Amino acid sequence: MSGFTLERLGWAPWLAPLSAEELTDEHHEALVDRARAASPYFLLLARDPHVLQARTHTDNDIFHNTDGGLPRAERELAATATSRRNGCVFCASVHARFAAHYAKRPDDVRRLLDEGVHAPQDGRWRAIIDASVAVAATPGELGAAHVEALRAAGLDDLAISDVIHAAAFFNWANRLMLSLGEPVKEDQ
Amino acid sequence: MTADVIDHLAGVAPGSPLDGLRRRRPAAREHAQCSFDALFAPGSETEVTLVERDAVAAFVAGLHRDDPAVRFYAERLAELAPRLADTVRAETAAGLTTGPYGIDPALPADGAEGLRYRVRNPGALGVRLTAAFEHTHLLVFRPREASREALGALVKAGWSTTGIVTLSQLVAFLSFQIRVAAGLRLLGRTGVAA
Numbered sequence: 001m002s003g004f005t006l007e008r009l010g011w012a013p014w015l016a017p018l019s020a021e022e023l024t025d026e027h028h029e030a031l032v033d034r035a036r037a038a039s040p041y042f043l044l045l046a047r048d049p050h051v052l053q054a055r056t057h058t059d060n061d062i063f064h065n066t067d068g069g070l071p072r073a074e075r076e077l078a079a080t081a082t083s084r085r086n087g088c089v090f091c092a093s094v095h096a097r098f099a100a101h102y103a104k105r106p107d108d109v110r111r112l113l114d115e116g117v118h119a120p121q122d123g124r125w126r127a128i129i130d131a132s133v134a135v136a137a138t139p140g141e142l143g144a145a146h147v148e149a150l151r152a153a154g155l156d157d158l159a160i161s162d163v164i165h166a167a168a169f170f171n172w173a174n175r176l177m178l179s180l181g182e183p184v185k186e187d188q
Numbered sequence: 189m190t191a192d193v194i195d196h197l198a199g200v201a202p203g204s205p206l207d208g209l210r211r212r213r214p215a216a217r218e219h220a221q222c223s224f225d226a227l228f229a230p231g232s233e234t235e236v237t238l239v240e241r242d243a244v245a246a247f248v249a250g251l252h253r254d255d256p257a258v259r260f261y262a263e264r265l266a267e268l269a270p271r272l273a274d275t276v277r278a279e280t281a282a283g284l285t286t287g288p289y290g291i292d293p294a295l296p297a298d299g300a301e302g303l304r305y306r307v308r309n310p311g312a313l314g315v316r317l318t319a320a321f322e323h324t325h326l327l328v329f330r331p332r333e334a335s336r337e338a339l340g341a342l343v344k345a346g347w348s349t350t351g352i353v354t355l356s357q358l359v360a361f362l363s364f365q366i367r368v369a370a371g372l373r374l375l376g377r378t379g380v381a382a
Binding site for chain 2 (some may be wrong): 003004014015016044045047048050051052053054055057058060061062065067068069085086087088089116135136137138139140142143144147148156157158160161162164165167168169171172173174175176178179180
């Protein structure tokens with residue numbers, strides 16, 4: 001596997017996931033969405049079912065709650081920029097496809113993947129990407145200037161909070177995806 | 189039932205505009221706390237002990253240099269294992285740097301060198317926590333350098349597959365929690381509309 005891509009990738013775990021026979025009702029509940037029982041990533045995380053379940057509900061609300069705030073496309077943009085900065089090729093590919101689809105801006109998303117987080121973007125995307133990159137830093141680098149830039153780009157408080165949550169969540173997701181397995185060509 | 193930890197770390201007062209913002213994403217608010225509870229008030233310590241969880245958490249918070257999180261997790265550890273808390277403080281000081289960085293051969297255009305931390309006092313931490321701290325530092329600062337071999341080092345130190353999943357979740361969750369709390373604290377400082 002080499003380089004960031006919008007192509008669909010597979011993911012192969014470095015540790016043994018639970019097998020279908022090992023899944024109890026508690027595990028199924030932890031997987032939340034039954035389709036996730038086919039994923040080696042979620043079957044590996046199901047080894048600690050309580051954490052997985054809470055994580056999945058957190059994830060779903062941050063990205064799918066449609067009560068105001070940041071449009072889905074830009075939540076996905078924050079996830080993509082975070083994954084690009086942290087070096088998570090798998091997460092970046094998944095969320096770049098979502099961002100490209102919801103925003104209908106595949107060229108801008110491709111530029112973010114190909115050239116990186118500093119590649120030219122319009123003002124609103126610039127502000128969201130810069131904030132996401134600042135959130136990815138350890139120690140954190142998000143400051144008042146980032147919040148000002150997001151407000152100037154038209155984001156209200158809830159939308160800014162959504163940027164923070166989407167970017168922060170991918171600091172959780174990237175670390176699991178990067179450290180428990182690796183991306184592979186999908187047919188492998 | 190613990191009080192909401194993100195509210196505590198971010199200084200969110202009940203009924204404040206920040207509280208109102210958090211309640212617009214009620215499941216995220218509730219389940220961020222459930223994640224904390226699952227990791228720090230676990231039903232079983234078979235795979236990862238509470239002392240191990242609190243020691244790693246104090247290290248993660250220290251590496252992020254986020255004062256409220258440093259205080260919160262240092263206090264938890266000091267209550268449970270005061271001598272270990274001193275060791276963790278010394279290891280944290282030795283591990284401080286800025287990230288993310290790292291070299292991934294698949295991403296040659298992006299690489300940046302940085303500290304590959306090794307535990308200073310393995311005798312005081314013990315075999316399991318020594319391996320866990322080195323892995324934790326890798327996850328916090330250079331996750332793109334994670335590898336099968338890094339997991340092998342944990343296995344060699346006595347970590348089970350399930351224990352490694354829990355340890356990874358703990359470090360990754362804290363990477364989220366500390367960032368959300370810091371972001372909300374900043375938003376509060378810049379003035380949230382009621």
